[in-house]
């Protein structure tokens with residue numbers, strides 16, 4: 121086994137099922153885990169659930185469970201089943217209600233207590249159950265948590281405190297000495313300025329709580345859920361320290377301040393890197409249950425395929441930045457990139473070999489110039505993956521498929537196969553070896569597609585290093601070529617709802633068509649004179665290929681009367697006719713079904 125690589129995701133709360141935000145982190149972590157396995161490393165990939173939160177108790181109640189543990193078990197199955205659908209290859213799945221985790225938490229608590237890192241004190245403060253954290257007066261907006269919009273609970277109780285303040289300088293020193301510790305840089309800067317403002321000791325137990333891990337020897341105290349949850353990462357002790365804790369920016373402070381301080385206090389090594397990616401929005405809005413815009417990742421995986429969704433996650437949002445999810449863009453990436461670039465290259469090479477070389481890799485030599493270009497791209501992709509620059513890595517993989525397409529185009533084997541067999545063979549020999557390299561490179565991103573392509577190549581993927589070798593030898597029989605991706609009709613962006621006030625801004629009116637004529641030189645454009653009751657107007661409508669002028673005269677149509685005029689083919693259109701258009705492009709003009717006075721308002 122090569123060097124060890126230990127990667128984690130946050131352990132998620134179980135008050136709801138996973139949405140695409142959770143799926144995003146988990147899929148990206150999975151891609152890295154698979155990538156490092158392909159490099160022959162000894163990988164451990166940990167994910168799981170954070171079950172000891174008050175949210176669990178509340179959600180259990182809301183779902184009619186009297187026992188929070190029964191609810192947790194029920195939810196855990198749902199999460200695990202989603203990860204199965206998304207082909208997540210975790211090595212262990214931790215649930216914080218498991219005894220093995222509770223033992224670890226108690227052991228760390230005791231260790232810190234023995235080392236003098238904990239003390240008892242009275243806590244007076246404001247606690248937000250949504251955040252599972254204390255808030256300061258200054259953080260509140262109108263007396264409420266700015267994130268959860270609920271007033272925090274006033275708490276005064278005797279608790280255990282952790283001496284976080286003691287680690288202020290040590291943390292700053294560590295961050296300074298290890299530039300990779302917190303990434304991206306903007307997050308590092310955020311944490312540095314937060315620590316520089318001064319750290320206070322934190323209360324790490326709750327008095328009288330009913331749910332959560334009991335404090336050893338203190339039956340009326342339970343451990344604060346964040347102190348408990350972070351310790352999950354110590355589960356595979358042989359793999360500690362973690363190489364990457366993958367999180368989003370919402371939980372940065374817990375991971376970059378409290379967690380490393382806990383580890384320092386315990387005398388343990390710190391994780392090598394905490395990488396906080398951005399937040400995903402849906403059509404520009406925060407993902408939230410109350411907005412009703414949570415998207416179920418399973419729905420997308422079933423509609424488009426798990427691999428398309430996985431590819432989209434890695435490709436669409438520049439890793440580390442915030443980004444928007446839209447199904448429309450997913451379709452675009454599937455059509456324009458996976459089908460048109462990657463799928464197209466692979467398929468044309470394999471079908472060519474099938475049709476002209478009897479399904480066998482032709483006799484050819486390595487085209488040194490071409491192959492060195494391929495190898496240097498693979499080196500670059502590997503380097504980008506090492507730097508956690510996953511979006512750029514995917515773009516380079518796509519670029520490699522483009523290079524393949526250009527190579528194929530340049531050598532035009534469909535011509536040379538008749539005139540210069542040798543040249544055609546040379547092109548296909550090199551091209552099919554690039555297909556094989558791509559097969560290896562895409563496997564961590566799209567495991568099923570990688571497998572399917574490996575079948576078509578009649579090849580077994582075993583390591584990343586293979587991608588650099590043109591090891592598909594002349595005579596090797598390939599399997600049956602089949603397109604890897606099928607294109608979809610792009611879905612239109614879902615319209616976000618508008619308010620009544622917004623709707624009222626439209627001045628919709630019934631208008632009688634007085635006359636109509638075709639605008640000369642066009643087939644689509646009709647010029648209409650309309651009667652709006654107290655005025656007449658001219659407007660241009662693009663319906664001329666399905667309506668003749670005579671069809672429209674005398675009709676009571678519906679128009680947008682307060683649209684800014686626009687000049688179309690030299691005619692000023694003062695208003696817009698409303699018409700429906702179906703998927704096949706069939707147009708139907710909206711008319712009023714009874715005679716009403718021209719100019720009547722439509723509302």
Ligand code: ME8
Pocket residue numbers: 129130131132133134140141142144145170349350366367368369370371398399400401407
């Ligand atoms: O915070 N965009 O759990 P959680 C991107 N239990 N990522 C998102 C996202 C979005 N819109 N929404 C959620 C907790 N995530 C604690 C963690 S760890 C010791 C304890 C992802 O269920 C992202 O990874 O609220 C974020 O950090 C995490 O889910 C928060 O999950």
